[in-house]
Amino acid sequence: MPGTVAASAEANRATFADYMFARASWSLGVSFRCQVVWQFDEALPTEAVEQLRAGLSKGPLNRVIVRPRVLGARPTWARSTVPGDLVISEGAVARTDRQQWFQEQLATARLDVEHGPGWGLSMAATEEGGTLLSLVWLHAVADGMGELLAVRAALAGTDIGCLPVDEAGPPSLWDDVKDAFARLWTVLVGLAQVLVFLLIRARQAKPAPEQPRAARPPAPGESGVFQPTSTALQFHRDEWSQAATTRGGTENTLAVALGGQLARATGCVVGTGVVPVDLSVSERDLASGDARANLLASATVLTKPIDTSGADLSETRKATKLALAQLQDKDRKILESVLQIAYFAPTWLLRRMVAAAPPPPCVVSNIGVVPPDLLRIGGRTASTYIPRVEWFNVPEDAWRKLPPAMGAFFASTPEAVFIIVQHSSPASPLSPEELQEIVVAESARFGLKPTPVW
Numbered sequence: 206m207p208g209t210v211a212a213s214a215e216a217n218r219a220t221f222a223d224y225m226f227a228r229a230s231w232s233l234g235v236s237f238r239c240q241v242v243w244q245f246d247e248a249l250p251t252e253a254v255e256q257l258r259a260g261l262s263k264g265p266l267n268r269v270i271v272r273p274r275v276l277g278a279r280p281t282w283a284r285s286t287v288p289g290d291l292v293i294s295e296g297a298v299a300r301t302d303r304q305q306w307f308q309e310q311l312a313t314a315r316l317d318v319e320h321g322p323g324w325g326l327s328m329a330a331t332e333e334g335g336t337l338l339s340l341v342w343l344h345a346v347a348d349g350m351g352e353l354l355a356v357r358a359a360l361a362g363t364d365i366g367c368l369p370v371d372e373a374g375p376p377s378l379w380d381d382v383k384d385a386f387a388r389l390w391t392v393l394v395g396l397a398q399v400l401v402f403l404l405i406r407a408r409q410a411k412p413a414p415e416q417p418r419a420a421r422p423p424a425p426g427e428s429g430v431f432q433p434t435s436t437a438l439q440f441h442r443d444e445w446s447q448a449a450t451t452r453g454g455t456e457n458t459l460a461v462a463l464g465g466q467l468a469r470a471t472g473c474v475v476g477t478g479v480v481p482v483d484l485s486v487s488e489r490d491l492a493s494g495d496a497r498a499n500l501l502a503s504a505t506v507l508t509k510p511i512d513t514s515g516a517d518l519s520e521t522r523k524a525t526k527l528a529l530a531q532l533q534d535k536d537r538k539i540l541e542s543v544l545q546i547a548y549f550a551p552t553w554l555l556r557r558m559v560a561a562a563p564p565p566p567c568v569v570s571n572i573g574v575v576p577p578d579l580l581r582i583g584g585r586t587a588s589t590y591i592p593r594v595e596w597f598n599v600p601e602d603a604w605r606k607l608p609p610a611m612g613a614f615f616a617s618t619p620e621a622v623f624i625i626v627q628h629s630s631p632a633s634p635l636s637p638e639e640l641q642e643i644v645v646a647e648s649a650r651f652g653l654k655p656t657p658v659w
Contacts, residue, residue: 214380216370218279219270221545222499226345227270227280227318232552233559236318237344238597240311241352242337243582244303244589244658249328249336253583254291258326260359262288265351265496266324266342267367269317274378277385277548281376282498284367287321289342290314294329298337303659304437304637307339311595314341338582348499349572349592350489357579369496388548395542433629436641437591438655440622440648448651454518456617457484459651460571462521463624464613465508466647468567471628471635473609482506484525485570486532504528505565511650564610570594571615580618589658592616593625604631623658 219227230236261267269285298306306329314325324342331337342352358365376384449459465480474480482505489500506528508521547555572592580587593614609630616623626644628635635643641657648655 214374214376215384216373217282217368218376218384219282220497220499221541222348222501223270223282223345224280225547226343226499228547228555230318230343230345232555235599236316236597237594238311238314238316239342239344239347239349239352239592239594240307241340241356241590241592242307243580243587245336245338245582245585246333246588247336247585248330248334249338249585250583251293251328254326254328254338257356257359257582258289258291260362261324261326261355263364263367264355264358265365265367265498266346266355267321268323268346268498269319269321270345271375272319273381273384275381275385277388278381279384279388279548282368283375284371285321285323289322289324289326292325292327294327297330297332299332300659303331303337304435306337308435310339311341312597316341316343318343318345336585344499344594346498348487348489348501349570350487350491350500351496351498353572353576353579354489354491354494354496357576360578360582365494365496385548388545391542392546392549395545433595433627434635434637434640435593435625435627436637436644437623437625437658438641438644439589439658440624440653440655442617442619442621444653445617445622448653449518452516452518452651454522456622457571457573458518458522458525460613460615461506461525461569462508462511462516462518463647463651464567464569465521466511466650467613467626467643468611469510470643470647471609471611471640472630472633473566473611473628479507479509480567481565482508482567482569483565484528485568486529502532504532516651560606563607566608566610568610568612569615570612574617577619589623590616590618591623591625591658593627595627601631604629609633624655
C-alpha cells in the first residue's frame with residue numbers, strides 16, 4: 206500500500222506462510238486453493254463481472270512470487286503481467302448441480318503462483334434466472350481477509366496497488382544475502398531457546414486431547430487424486446446469534462463448539478473427550494489497508510463434548526480466550542522462529558517435515574459478518590456468500606497416509622450464517638448426504654435447524 210511502509214527492497218518480502226504455500230506448489234506439486242461463491246437470485250450483468258475482473262487485475266490478488274537468489278532468503282512479491290481469467294459457462298445450471306459447478310471452478314481454474322495468474326473468476330446462469338459467481342485464488346497470494354480487501358477495492362473502483370508497496374524495487378543480490386543470514390540467525394537463536402521451551406511446557410498441565418484416528422496404509426496399486434466431501438448449509442442469523450448468547454457464548458464460540466462436535470461425529474478423533482480445534486485468527490488491520498498476502502495465526506482451542514440442546518458455551522468461550530491469549534506466548538514465538546529452518550530445507554527434508562506434522566483433526570475459520578458492499582455487484586445483492594479452502598492435486602495415496610480431518614468455514618450476512626463443511630478421509634469417506642445429516646444432527650444440540658444451500 207503506497208505510503209504505509211518505507212519503499213525499501215524488503216517491503217515486498219513474502220511472509221513465512223506465503224513461502225510455505227508457494228513452496229508446496231513448486232516443491233511438492235500441490236496447492237492450497239481458496240474460493241468464494243456468490244449466488245444471486247437475479248441475472249447479473251456480464252459487464253459488472255468484467256469490471257470486477259478489471260479491478261482485481263489492479264489489486265493485491267494480481268501478484269506472483271519471485272524466488273530468492275540465495276538459499277535461506279525470503280521470496281519477494283512482484284506484479285503479475287497475467288490477469289485472472291473470466292470464464293462464462295454455457296447453458297443454465299440446475300439447483301441440484303450447483304455444488305458440482307462450484308467444485309469444477311475450484312478444480313479447473315488456471316492458477317500459477319510464479320508465472321500467474323494467481324486468481325480467476327467464473328460465472329453461470331441458473332435455471333431459475335439467477336447467477337452463480339465464483340472467485341478462486343491461491344492461498345499463497347492472499348488469505349481470506351486479503352481477498353476481502355482486494356474485492357472491496359475492486360468493486361469500489363479504488364486502486365490500492367498489487368503489492369504491499371508498489372513503488373519498492375526488487376531486492377539486490379546483497380539484499381538476499383543479508384536476508385538469508387537474518388533467517389539463519391533467527392533459527393539458531395530459536396534452537397538455543399527451545400530446550401527452555403520444552404521444560405516450561407512439560408510443567409503445564411492441560412487436558413489430554415483426543416487423538417486423531419490412525420490413517421489406513423495405502424493398498425497396493427491405489428492412485429488418483431482424492432476429493433474431500435463437502436456440504437453447504439445456512440442458519441437463520443437471528444437464531445444463530447440467540448443460540449450463542451443464551452448459552453453464554455459468542456457467535457465465534459458457537460462456531461468453535463460446533464466444529465468440535467463435527468470432528469467427533471465424522472470420526473476425525475477417537476472417543477468423546479476433549480478435541481483440539483484449530484481456530485484461524487486474522488492478524489490483518491483492514492482499516493490500514495495492509496496488503497500483505499497471509500497474516501494468519503492458528504489458535505488451538507480445547508473443546509469439550511456438548512451432550513444436550515441446553516448446551517453451556519461458557520467453557521468453550523473461556524477456552525477460546527485462553528487459546529487467543531497464548532498466541533502471544535514467548536514460547537510460541539520461539540517455535541515459530543525454529544520453523545524458519547524450512548527456508549534452508551531441500552525438498553526431501555521438506556517432505557519429511559510435512560509428513561511429521563499431519564493436519565489437525567478440525568479447523569474452523571469464521572470470517573464473521575461480510576461487509577454489505579461485498580454482497581452487492583452490478584446493482585444486485587447476493588443471497589449467498591460462502592468461503593472455503595481446499596488442498597488441490599494431492600495424490601490419493603498421500604491422503605491415505607494422513608488421519609481423517611475436517612474443516613468448517615463460516616461467513617455471516619445480515620440474514621444468514623453460512624457454513625461449508627469439508628471432510629477428508631479416503632479410508633472411510635462420507636457421501637455429501639451423510640455429511641449433511643451429521644451437520645444437521647450436531648446443530649440440533651444447540652437448538653439450530655440449518656437448511657441446505659443447494
